[in-house]
Amino acid sequence: MSTTNVKKIVKQFGIKASAQKRIRGGIYRIVTPEGRKFCLKRMTKQIARLRWIDRMLMHVQRSGPLLAWRNPQNPEGRKPHAISQKGEFFVLTPWISGREPSPLSLTDMRACGIALARFHKAGQNALKGDISHSQIGMWYSTLHSRQQYIQKKIAKAKTNSFSLPISRFIQRHGPEILRYANQAKALLRSSGYESYRQSPRKNGVLCHGDGGPSNFILNENGTYLIDFETLHVDLRAYDLYRVIYNSCKDYRWDFSIAKAILDGYREVAKLKKTDYKLIRVWLRFPFTTYLVLSPFKRFPFTESRLQWALDSERRITSFLHKLEEYETRH
Ligand SMILES: Nc1ncnc2c1ncn2[C@@H]1O[C@H](COP(=O)(O)OP(=O)(O)O)[C@@H](O)[C@H]1O
Ligand SMILES: [Mg+2]
The missing domain is CATH 3.90.1200.10 (Aminoglycoside phosphotransferase (APH), C-terminal lobe)
Known part of the structure; x- marks a missing residue:
């Protein structure tokens, strides 16, 4: 997608992109003139599914777990998604600075287990x-x-x-x-x-x-989950299973990697x-x-x-x- 088209989509969320970096097709890191960072991502899902994902994640986020998702309280988080000229859906989420957890670090893996269990707990209340x-x-x-x-x-x-x-x-x-x-x-x-x-x-x-590992981000605030298309x-x-498979x-x-993930999960x-x-x-x-x-x-x-x-x-x-x-x- 062209730089101009990315700018147009970002504008729909009421922000200006002074810099953009293509992470892969359909994923861009956006920087505003004030230096705030966001992730613009194409979601290849039907609208009903996208609305459901949005509703669930906002609910989960309110109850504690750290997620890269929109906050409807913020001006740029008011709009659930934007639509490109081609009719594709895009979501804008905060860009989480931090690092990927490493399977070589059992502390990191335990943190992933804990974050996953907390996500499941919070999700249960969201699902009702x-x-x-x-x-x-x-x-x-x-x-x-x-x-x-x-x-x-x-x-x-x-x-x-x-x-x-x-x-x-x-x-x-x-x-x-x-x-x-x-x-x-x-x-x-x-x-x-x-x-x-x-x-x-x-x-x-x-x-x-x-x-x-590629869908968790660790920083001083804790363990974030990202990438919610699935x-x-x-x-x-x-x-x-997915976390164990992808980590091992x-x-x-x-x-020992799986053990650390399970130990973390079982703490919660x-x-x-x-x-x-x-x-x-x-x-x-x-x-x-x-x-x-x-x-x-x-x-x-x-x-x-x-x-x-x-x-x-x-x-x-x-x-x-x-x-x-x-x-x-x-
Ligand atoms: N909100 C975000 N904050 C920080 N990094 C992100 C964010 N969204 C994506 N990334 C980075 O881009 C990569 C790919 O994004 P992701 O949404 O996981 O797409 P994919 O579907 O390709 O796995 C991630 O592994 C992560 O490194
Ligand atoms: Mg991913």
């Missing part, structure tokens, strides 16, 4: 039993359709439809990958999920949906047996492999990427044993 935008009932179908996707790729590999090294790799390791997917589904069946999903009003929380209602295990995936699945809220099992369900699904196979070009589709993903899935096996031990101890 309203379970629109819930994904609680979709766990089986999500896992199943991802598994089917993997199966399709395995079938293609059998006819050598990919390059020879890739086809051979998938032929050789396909059964192992599918075993992990089946284990995830079996875990789900024996987890207590059914009874949770039957009382969504009791068990649903407001889930961030994509927690992880906000939805779900079981809290889903958020814990690049650190060889070192369980208790976890039940079923919660731990539900976290294990998502971790056991071969999601990293799924991402490499999938068309979102986040990862190149190469043999070395597939090997990297498989190594990750294998590390998760012992990681899950440690999670079970952790569960038994607490």
Whole structure:
């Protein structure tokens, strides 16, 4: 988007941009002539969903948790969103100065766990039993359709439809990958999920949906959450899984990272047996492999990427044993 167009959108919020920096497509850091900093972000959501996200976050923010969201008391926070010439929605939030938490710091990870639990607590009051935008009932179908996707790729590999090294790799390791997917589904069946999903009003929380080091910011005020495009209602295990996955995936699945996150979370809220099992369900699904196979070009589709993903899935096996031990101890 051009500098002029960014300026026009920012103007709709009643502020002037004297400087702008593109963070990525659709995300800009805006500086006003007085030196105040904001984040302008395109939200690719339907208007009803955007209104719901806005309502929920303003409620949560009022009850304590630190979030990068608008404050309707401030002049620039009065307007929930602006619309570009192309008809896209943009939100303006304060720019939070600080640093990303590091998975190498257990103190940082504990802080993330605490912030997530506080967010869930505050979200429960915001929801007041309203379970629109819930994904609680979709766990089986999500896992199943991802598994089917993997199966399709395995079938293609059998006819050598990919390059020879890739086809051979998938032929050789396909059964192992599918075993992990089946284990995830079996875990789900024996987890207590059914009874949770039957009382969504009791068990649903407001889930961030994509927690992880890049969506927390630490500064002297505390731990902020940012990036709310994936906000939805779900079981809290889903958020814990996301934070654990995103924090551990690049650190060889070192369980001490997850332990710090869970320790932090448990300082604020208790976890039940079923919660731990539900976290294990998502971790056991071969999601990293799924991402490499999938068309979102986040990862190149190469043999070395597939090997990297498989190594990750294998590390998760012992990681899950440690999670079970952790569960038994607490
Ligand atoms: N309000 C904000 N304050 C400070 N940094 C931000 C803010 N919004 C985004 N960022 C920075 O930009 C990055 C990408 O923004 P984010 O909203 O997380 O988008 P994405 O959907 O790409 O994850 C963040 O990881 C963070 O470093
Ligand atoms: Mg993000």
